[in-house]
Amino acid sequence: MKHVIAFDVSMGKSYMVVYNALKNCVFEEEINHYRTEFEGLKKKIDELAEGYGEQPEIVFEATGVYSRPLERFMNENQxxxxxxxxxxAKLQCDSLRIHKTDKSDAHRLALTHFTTDRRKKEDSGELLHQLKSLSRYYSELDGELSVIRGRMHKVIQLTFPELEKI
Known part of the structure; x- marks a missing residue:
C-alpha cells in the first residue's frame, strides 16, 4: 500500500488527508462538494496513481445523504x-480518538487503515439502488397502511359497538 486518502464527510464538504506508506501526513485540505473541487480531487488522485504506479487506498464513512456526492464521484471515476x-468506523477509531473533530477523524481513519483489513465497496449498479429505494418506499407505505387499518377498526368499534355481536 503506497498512499491512503481518508475523508471525514460533513454536510456539503469533506476534510481530506493523504498519508504516505511511512504513515506521515503529506497533504490535508477541506474540499466542498462542488464539481470544480471534485475535478481538483481527481487530479490529485491521478497524480498519486501515476507517480507511484497504483491507485491510493481511499476510505470514508457512510454518512447518509452527505456522503452521496463523494460516492458518486468515486463511482463515476471508477x-x-x-x-x-x-x-x-467509531469502533476502529475509538482507541485513537482524543478530541472529535472533522480534522482528527480524517487522520484517525487514515491511520487505522494501515492496520485494519477493510473490504472495498463494489458498485452494485443503478438498478439495485432503485430496487432498494422502492423496497424502502414499499415498507414505509405498508407501515402506514397498517396504522390506518388500526385507526379505522377503532373508529368502527366506537361508532357501532354492537357490530361484532350481530
Whole structure:
C-alpha cells in the first residue's frame, strides 16, 4: 500500500488527508462538494496513481445523504474505495480518538487503515439502488397502511359497538 486518502464527510464538504506508506501526513485540505473541487480531487488522485504506479487506498464513512456526492464521484471515476459503516468506523477509531473533530477523524481513519483489513465497496449498479429505494418506499407505505387499518377498526368499534355481536 503506497498512499491512503481518508475523508471525514460533513454536510456539503469533506476534510481530506493523504498519508504516505511511512504513515506521515503529506497533504490535508477541506474540499466542498462542488464539481470544480471534485475535478481538483481527481487530479490529485491521478497524480498519486501515476507517480507511484497504483491507485491510493481511499476510505470514508457512510454518512447518509452527505456522503452521496463523494460516492458518486468515486463511482463515476471508477475508483475503488472503502465505505465504512459509522459504527464500524467509531469502533476502529475509538482507541485513537482524543478530541472529535472533522480534522482528527480524517487522520484517525487514515491511520487505522494501515492496520485494519477493510473490504472495498463494489458498485452494485443503478438498478439495485432503485430496487432498494422502492423496497424502502414499499415498507414505509405498508407501515402506514397498517396504522390506518388500526385507526379505522377503532373508529368502527366506537361508532357501532354492537357490530361484532350481530
Amino acid at each position: 475508483y475503488t474505495y472503502c465505505l465504512l459503516n459509522p459504527l464500524e
